[in-house]
Amino acid sequence: MSLLDKLDAVAAARKALLPEGIEVFGTPIEEVYSSTEARIGDHRILFLGTNNYLGLTFAQECRDAAQEAIHSEGTGTTGSRMANGSYSGHRALEREFAEFYQCRSCIVFTTGYQANLATISGLAGPGDIVLIDGDSHASIYDGCRLSGAEIIRFRHNDAADLEKRLRRLGERSRSTLIIAEGIYSMLGDRAPLADIVKVKDAYNSTLLLDEAHSLGVLGETGQGLVEETGLLDRVDFITGTFSKSLGGIGGYCVSNHPQLDQLRYVSRPYIFTASPTPATIASTRAALRLLREGVELRRQLWKNVHQLYSQLKELGYRLGPEPSPVIATILETPQQALALWKGLLEHGIYVNLVLPPATPEGNSLVRCSVSAVHTSEQMNHVGKTFAKLRETIFQ
Amino acid sequence: MLNDYNDVLQKLCHHLKQLAGPEVEITPQTDLINELAIDSVKLLNLIMEIEDEFDISVPINALADVQTVHELANLIHRIRSQKQ
Numbered sequence: 001m002s003l004l005d006k007l008d009a010v011a012a013a014r015k016a017l018l019p020e021g022i023e024v025f026g027t028p029i030e031e032v033y034s035s036t037e038a039r040i041g042d043h044r045i046l047f048l049g050t051n052n053y054l055g056l057t058f059a060q061e062c063r064d065a066a067q068e069a070i071h072s073e074g075t076g077t078t079g080s081r082m083a084n085g086s087y088s089g090h091r092a093l094e095r096e097f098a099e100f101y102q103c104r105s106c107i108v109f110t111t112g113y114q115a116n117l118a119t120i121s122g123l124a125g126p127g128d129i130v131l132i133d134g135d136s137h138a139s140i141y142d143g144c145r146l147s148g149a150e151i152i153r154f155r156h157n158d159a160a161d162l163e164k165r166l167r168r169l170g171e172r173s174r175s176t177l178i179i180a181e182g183i184y185s186m187l188g189d190r191a192p193l194a195d196i197v198k199v200k201d202a203y204n205s206t207l208l209l210d211e212a213h214s215l216g217v218l219g220e221t222g223q224g225l226v227e228e229t230g231l232l233d234r235v236d237f238i239t240g241t242f243s244k245s246l247g248g249i250g251g252y253c254v255s256n257h258p259q260l261d262q263l264r265y266v267s268r269p270y271i272f273t274a275s276p277t278p279a280t281i282a283s284t285r286a287a288l289r290l291l292r293e294g295v296e297l298r299r300q301l302w303k304n305v306h307q308l309y310s311q312l313k314e315l316g317y318r319l320g321p322e323p324s325p326v327i328a329t330i331l332e333t334p335q336q337a338l339a340l341w342k343g344l345l346e347h348g349i350y351v352n353l354v355l356p357p358a359t360p361e362g363n364s365l366v367r368c369s370v371s372a373v374h375t376s377e378q379m380n381h382v383g384k385t386f387a388k389l390r391e392t393i394f395q
Numbered sequence: 396m397l398n399d400y401n402d403v404l405q406k407l408c409h410h411l412k413q414l415a416g417p418e419v420e421i422t423p424q425t426d427l428i429n430e431l432a433i434d435s436v437k438l439l440n441l442i443m444e445i446e447d448e449f450d451i452s453v454p455i456n457a458l459a460d461v462q463t464v465h466e467l468a469n470l471i472h473r474i475r476s477q478k479q
Contacts, residue, residue, distance in 0.1 A: 129454075134443070150454035153443060168452050357436045 017334055017355070024341065024353050034058050035247075035373050040350060046378055048344075048368045049352040053325050054216050054297045055373030056247035059290055062283040069282035081275045082264070089281035094252075096288055101223060101238065103254040105261055110276050112212055112241025113139040114269040115251025117146055119208065119239050120179070122267035124149035129176040131165060131205070133157065133191070135184050135360050140210065146268070149177070156184075156360065159195030166203040173203040180207070182214030182225035186360055186367070188326030190214070193225055197234045208237040216245025216291045217325055222298065242280070246287040250276045294372075301325060301372035304379055308370055311383040315390050327368045328354075329386075336393055337364035343389040349382055403449070403475065404468040410444055411464065423465035449475055 018024055031039040035055040036047050056062055069089065077084055090108055097106040109115040120143030124130050128149040132140055135156040144151045152169075155161040166173045178200050180191040193209070200207045211224035219227025224240070226232040236257060242250035253260065264270060276284075290297075302323075309323040318330040331337040334355050341353040344366070352367040359365050368382075408421050415421065415431045427433050433441070442453050451474045461467045 134439070145456070150452075151456055152446075152452050152454055153439060155443060165446070165452065168446075168450065357434045362434075362436065 018338065024338070027350065036371060036375075036378060038350070040345070043348060045345070045348045045350045046374075046381070048349050048370070048374075048382060050371070051213070051244040051326075051369045052247060052371050052373075053245040053301055053369070054247070054287075054291060054294055055371045056245070056287045056290060059247065059287065061286040061290060062247060065282040065286040066279040069278035073278035075279070076277045077275045079274055080271060082271050084275070086275070087278060087281070089278055089285070090275060093281050093285050093288075096285060097252050097254055100221075100288065100292060101226075101232065101254045103238075104256045104258065106252055106254045107260065107263060107270065108276060108281075109251040109253070109270060110273050111249060112239075112243055112251035113142075114273065115239045115241065115253055116140050116210060117143040118263065118267040118269035119237060119253045120144055120177070121146040121148075121269065122263035123147075123206070123208070123237070124177045127175070129169060129172055130179060131162065131176050132179045133181065133184075135181075135186060136179060137181065137185055137210065137212070138358075140179055140181075144179075157189060157192055159192050159199050162196060163199045163202075166199065166205065169203075173205050176203070176205040178205050178207045180209055182209060182211040182218065183324055183326060185213055185326060186354065186358075186365060187320030187328050187330075188213075188324030189321045190218075190225055190324070193229045193231050193235075197231055201234070206236045207234075208239065209235045211238055211240040213244060213324075213326060215240045216294065217298065217301065220295070222291045222294060242284045242287070245291060246284050248280050248284045248287060250280055250284060297372040301370065304370045304372070304374050307379055308368065308382060312386055315387055317386065317390070325370045327370060328365045329368075331364045331366065331393075334364045337366050340366045340389060340393050343392065344385060347381075347385040347388070349385055399475070400468065400472045403472045404464070406448055407445065407464065407468050407471065410441060410448070414441065421464060423463065423468065425464045426462055427464065427467065428462070445471060451475055451478055 027040060029038050029040055035052050035058045038045055038047060094106040094108050109118055116139035124147040126148040129152060130144045130149045131152050131154060132144060133156055134153045152165055154165050169176060180196055183190055214224035216222040218224050226235055226238060237253055237255045239253045242248040305323050305325055309327055312319055312329060320328045337353055341351060344351055354365040354367055356362045411421050411431060414433055414437060425431060439455060442455060446453050449471060453474060457470055461470055
């Protein structure tokens, strides 16, 4: 097989699954009108898969802050922080995140993906072990690979299974990094954090929790699962992203371990990439203030979540195990999932289509992401459309 | 040692049959991905089953060098031997 033949195989697989003319992955979006509406082709559509949980992408404070930063500091930093320095905004955002989590320190990264890549590969190395949930995000798998540590999986959300695998490691459990997520991106379920913390303490391991989907969503001030469960001081490292509830792009890691700061000198995804732009940092700082004060936004978000989750459940759709801003409908075949995705789009609703092998248990998913700024009219339209499509999908 | 390897091979084939179907013939030379159509996720889940069956830890990094049933059996056998 020549170098490029394997990509021809990808093209053939894609063609076999997806009819011509349907751009499922990377759908062209012509105009964006608001946090929840855009135009695809000639049709005005509702965003229902964007992870814009608090709807902050169009918040006036965030847009103003980004514009002002561009005017005062320019469009980019054109290099890494190690080579080109840390702007005042980078340092301020790190202080603000550390203060938000009442943690000793924070490092900000250029993307959420890099936050996991950089943190995991900086903490673990050859001779260490990373013990990860089986449903972990690709950024966690890739960070583990980059680290050179031995990678072992435990069964999804199963603390007893985690304990069994730690026990097998014997003394090596002390050099083990356990990784879990606040809310899992595929089915929207939370990690059993209290049980995981108990196990990690019993084996003197270290715990990293990725709050990418739970930041801004869980807890009184939006810290995530650590706040909802009251276990902030029992988790060693917390990572997360700016690209969901904060409506920007970037990522962070916070910790009370003084060693976190040393990652700046050993972590390749931090060292060898351009730092976040001034506009990104400024909008994220504004968004973080709104997130912390966003009690009403979270109340509205969860109202929308419960409405859609219970509607879909009543309609007989198979869903993830608990209500969450990620509401995944689980379909038996990719063809069923594609038909539902296409039907929703024809009714002006744009969601995520997720197909194996990126999905748990080989299922196909049509994944919705609910936002605090979805109106009751929009949510009613979504519910009615799912009801209408149910009969055609499952006939 | 050979008996131990054969024991591993037999148990591994039992797990693989459950994934690939009873009608599929499995030999030590069978290619896991190309002949049994076991995708990466199924292979990772299979490894968890194997870890429990033999009470061992199999780092998934080690799978990079595994293509056939024999190579997987050999890996399990090696890890098991190191443990004993």
